[in-house]
Amino acid sequence: MGQDNCGKEGASFMKKFVFLLLLVAATVVLVEGCGRKGSGNQVALTKESAESTAAGIVWSYPSGWTKGGARPMRVATYTVPAAEGDTETGECAVFFFGTGQGGDVNSNIDRWAAQFENAGQPEKTTMKVNGMNVTRVQIAGTYLSPGGAMMESQGKKANYRLLGAIVEAPEGLVFFKFTGPLKTVEAAEAGFDAMIQSVSKP
Numbered sequence: 001m002g003q004d005n006c007g008k009e010g011a012s013f014m015k016k017f018v019f020l021l022l023l024v025a026a027t028v029v030l031v032e033g034c035g036r037k038g039s040g041n042q043v044a045l046t047k048e049s050a051e052s053t054a055a056g057i058v059w060s061y062p063s064g065w066t067k068g069g070a071r072p073m074r075v076a077t078y079t080v081p082a083a084e085g086d087t088e089t090g091e092c093a094v095f096f097f098g099t100g101q102g103g104d105v106n107s108n109i110d111r112w113a114a115q116f117e118n119a120g121q122p123e124k125t126t127m128k129v130n131g132m133n134v135t136r137v138q139i140a141g142t143y144l145s146p147g148g149a150m151m152e153s154q155g156k157k158a159n160y161r162l163l164g165a166i167v168e169a170p171e172g173l174v175f176f177k178f179t180g181p182l183k184t185v186e187a188a189e190a191g192f193d194a195m196i197q198s199v200s201k202p
Helices: 002-033 105-113 182-187 189-197
Strands: 045-047 060-062 074-080 090-095 123-129 132-143 157-169 172-181
Touching: 060 074, 060 189, 074 172, 105 132, 105 157, 105 172, 157 182, 157 189, 172 182, 172 189, 182 189
Parallel strands: none
Antiparallel strands: 045 060, 074 090, 090 172, 123 132, 132 157, 157 172
């Protein structure tokens, strides 16, 4: 009898143990999938070179993005691959205008919003990244594609989206501005967020 009871208790224990392991695994998967859309994906990052950083911060960019050459008023420019079905690539530009220059956070969000038609109110969230305040912005609509010295429209682009992040860095505001077709921006959103989360003081 004693051996039978021990066997039954041992089998019951093993069943409970296996159930507990499955429950823990399911919880891990659930937590991995929560948060911002696409944030559960792992994003490979490439550390940005020191000469392409500014304002007392460093960051890494998605390895699938292509870093462009030097351009006026920009710290760095990245080309983002087009999503399937999109005919244009996306672009993520990083700006730093100097300590105390370039306007405040809200005026820059207003300026970005003015570059769209039929965009409605920008979606704005704030967070802390490695001890620094960051404002994240989403805008969608018809993009006016400003360019040139006077930032005049280079032609309207329907179904475009902007993801922006303004980092309150030690030496001033740093602006990350990612624009592109809706599907392209959606596909690269996790990469953009991973880049912003990588921002730190050296």
